[in-house]
Amino acid sequence: xxxxxxxxxxxxxxxxxxxxxxxxxxxxxxxxxxxxxxxxxxxxxxxxxxxxxxxxxxxxxxxxxxxxxxxxxxxxxxxxxxxxxxxxxxxxxxxxxxxxxxxxxxxxxxxxxxxxxxxxxxxxxxxxxxxxxxxxxxxxxxxxxxxxxxxxxxxxxxxxxxxxxxxxxxxxxxxxxxxxxxxxxxxxxxxxxxxxxxxxxxxxxxxxxxxxxxxxxxxxxxxxxxxxxxxxxxxxxxxxxxxxxxxxxxxxxxxxxxxxxxxxxxxxxxxxxxxxxxxxxxxxxxxxxxxxx
Amino acid sequence: xxxxxxxxxxxxxxxxxxxxxxxxxxxxxxxxxxxxxxxxxxxxxxxxxxxxxxxxxxxxxxxxxxxxxxxxxxxxxxxxxxxxxxxxxxxxxxxxxxxxxxxxxxxxxxxxxxxxxxxxxxxxxxxxxxxxxxxxxxxxxxxxxxxxxxxxxxxxxxxxxxxxxxxxxxxxxxxxxxxxxxxxxxxxxxxxxxxxxxxxxxxxxxxxxxxxxxxxxxxxxxxxxxxxxxxxxxxxxxxxxxxxxxxxxxxxxxxxxxxxxxxxxxxxxxxxxxxxxxxxxxxxxxxxxxxxxxxxxxxxxxxxxxxxxxxxxxxxxxxxxxxx
Numbered sequence: 001x002x003x004x005x006x007x008x009x010x011x012x013x014x015x016x017x018x019x020x021x022x023x024x025x026x027x028x029x030x031x032x033x034x035x036x037x038x039x040x041x042x043x044x045x046x047x048x049x050x051x052x053x054x055x056x057x058x059x060x061x062x063x064x065x066x067x068x069x070x071x072x073x074x075x076x077x078x079x080x081x082x083x084x085x086x087x088x089x090x091x092x093x094x095x096x097x098x099x100x101x102x103x104x105x106x107x108x109x110x111x112x113x114x115x116x117x118x119x120x121x122x123x124x125x126x127x128x129x130x131x132x133x134x135x136x137x138x139x140x141x142x143x144x145x146x147x148x149x150x151x152x153x154x155x156x157x158x159x160x161x162x163x164x165x166x167x168x169x170x171x172x173x174x175x176x177x178x179x180x181x182x183x184x185x186x187x188x189x190x191x192x193x194x195x196x197x198x199x200x201x202x203x204x205x206x207x208x209x210x211x212x213x214x215x216x217x218x219x220x221x222x223x224x225x226x227x228x229x230x231x232x233x234x235x236x237x238x239x240x241x242x243x244x245x246x247x248x249x250x251x252x253x254x255x256x257x258x259x260x261x262x263x264x265x266x267x268x269x270x271x272x273x274x275x276x277x278x279x280x281x282x283x284x285x286x287x288x289x290x291x292x293x
Numbered sequence: 294x295x296x297x298x299x300x301x302x303x304x305x306x307x308x309x310x311x312x313x314x315x316x317x318x319x320x321x322x323x324x325x326x327x328x329x330x331x332x333x334x335x336x337x338x339x340x341x342x343x344x345x346x347x348x349x350x351x352x353x354x355x356x357x358x359x360x361x362x363x364x365x366x367x368x369x370x371x372x373x374x375x376x377x378x379x380x381x382x383x384x385x386x387x388x389x390x391x392x393x394x395x396x397x398x399x400x401x402x403x404x405x406x407x408x409x410x411x412x413x414x415x416x417x418x419x420x421x422x423x424x425x426x427x428x429x430x431x432x433x434x435x436x437x438x439x440x441x442x443x444x445x446x447x448x449x450x451x452x453x454x455x456x457x458x459x460x461x462x463x464x465x466x467x468x469x470x471x472x473x474x475x476x477x478x479x480x481x482x483x484x485x486x487x488x489x490x491x492x493x494x495x496x497x498x499x500x501x502x503x504x505x506x507x508x509x510x511x512x513x514x515x516x517x518x519x520x521x522x523x524x525x526x527x528x529x530x531x532x533x534x535x536x537x538x539x540x541x542x543x544x545x546x547x548x549x550x551x552x553x554x555x556x557x558x559x560x561x562x563x564x565x566x567x568x569x570x571x572x573x574x575x576x577x578x579x580x581x582x583x584x585x586x587x588x589x590x591x592x593x594x595x596x597x598x599x600x601x602x603x604x605x606x607x608x609x610x611x612x613x614x615x616x617x
Contacts, residue, residue, distance in 0.1 A: 054484065054503060055503065126523060135527070136509075136524040138509070223510075224506045245483040246483060246484060248387040248390070248391040248485070251390075251414075
């Protein structure tokens with residue numbers, strides 16, 4: 001028995017280590033390709049204000065700012081929307097309707113991102129242009145809206161899970177003590193699933209900051225920090241869009257090529273940090289602690 | 294304990310049966326392939342064909358590069374594959390820079406380019422030990438286009454266009470007081486695009502201008518077209534084949550005082566229009582005579598192929614190219 005199971009265990013081990021090895025190799029590759037940019041440009045790659053390929057200027061600040069701006073805009077929209085939706089589905093919606101509604105929201109995740117881009121370009125951008133009286137609807141706000149819809153399934157899915165993970169006894173106890181439905185949600189369910197919700201937001205962040213195609217189509221692509229910096233109705237040029245736009249053209253081994261990898265590495269680090277934080281938060285299981293009503 | 298051993302024995306019995314099945318299946322496969330091969334050789338020996346005439350009929354090649362040339366290559370590839378079923382030609386975009394780099398690296402068989410190679414690309418080719426072969430396949434013009442809201446007939450000198458794209462003029466009324474007092478929405482292509490390269494070579498570089506930071510970057514000719522069509526007070530540039538009725542083509546003059554010229558067929562063919570250019574297919578060595586790549590290039594240069602060039606909105610080569 002033991003002898004026969006060993007090869008299978010080995011195969012399973014190979015499969016499991018495959019993704020880890022790939023991750024390490026990718027990290028190594030990105031670091032190696034980007035190292036030229038980091039040694040030649042230094043902090044200029046992160047803090048430089050000018051991104052001009054023609055004159056070999058690679059200042060990534062407007063691009064990184066653009067990415068963070070679009071993503072925070074998206075989260076500002078999708079966090080309240082997503083968490084309210086998940087509470088509604090888990091607690092208020094009649095039991096029979098929960099699964100159909102959940103799968104409809106999950107369907108949002110299966111729509112290819114180009115389709116979001118199309119809708120953004122042909123419908124949302126003109127709409128926003130006419131509402132705000134803009135020349136063009138390709139702005140940070142449009143990109144944020146599209147991204148908000150794209151990360152919604154992640155937020156609703158993960159925070160929905162944590163809400164359903166709250167033990168039924170807690171809810172029953174609260175209701176038996178005379179708490180109303182809203183009091184139960186506010187004082188029992190929300191505190192218990194807080195960390196899960198935070199994790200869902202972090203996962204949504206990771207999804208949003210890495211999104212390329214839809215953002216490239218609607219963000220407007222101007223490599224400048226908007227004036228004033230909080231002006232969401234101005235175009236931005238997120239990092240992923242720059243990389244997708246210029247990678248095919250950059251000569252292998254050139255400074256441009258390396259700078260693009262450097263930007264990729266910065267994105268990688270941001271996403272990695274956020275995902276790790278999310279992971280740590282999820283691991284701190286909330287259920288089982290006492291609740292103060 | 295006993296029960297467990299019994300189950301174990303049964304399982305090993307089962308695995309013997311499985312391995313037998315696998316052996317039988319493998320044998321069947323081998324027999325199948327062998328017979329297929331045998332009948333294949335049997336039939337082909339009956340029809341006599343020249344050896345070099347069959348090889349290309351089942352070959353496949355890939356093409357990548359300029360999005361300006363893409364519609365021509367695509368339409369020609371479809372026509373070619375319809376004519377010779379069995380051949381396979383894959384065409385992808387990416388820009389002239391990608392066309393050159395992939396041809397040099399041997400990733401694709403043919404590159405598409407809307408500009409001659411840069412010195413850097415020639416050096417790269419030398420380093421890799423290949424020589425770039427350029428085949429002009431069509432004539433094209435980079436057309437400066439504006440949204441109809443600017444003016445229905447707009448005439449500019451190259452330097453004025455340069456000032457607009459450099460951000461020296463920021464409002465249309467700066468260019469001419471009769472134009473609307475609205476901000477100019479500048480649309481450009483990504484660095485590496487052949488259209489951008491040609492445009493900057495004629496319009497920006499002679500005056501030492503650099504594209505403004507406020508320019509909106511679009512990844513392809515169709516993307517620029519959509520942006521110009523939908524954005525009031527916008528200006529951009531596209532290849533001739535991408536001009537539509539929803540935009541206004543600007544007449545250009547080399548200098549103040551020279552005539553303003555529209556990119557009409559005669560003006561481009563005679564190179565009177567200031568930003569006229571050739572479109573190219575590129576290979577890394579001269580393709581072997583009779584190979585699919587060779588035949589495909591011949592096809593585009595043939596009257597039939599040049600017909601497709603025209604259908605796609607570009608210009609035939611002025612004279613039938615004998616020297617290429």
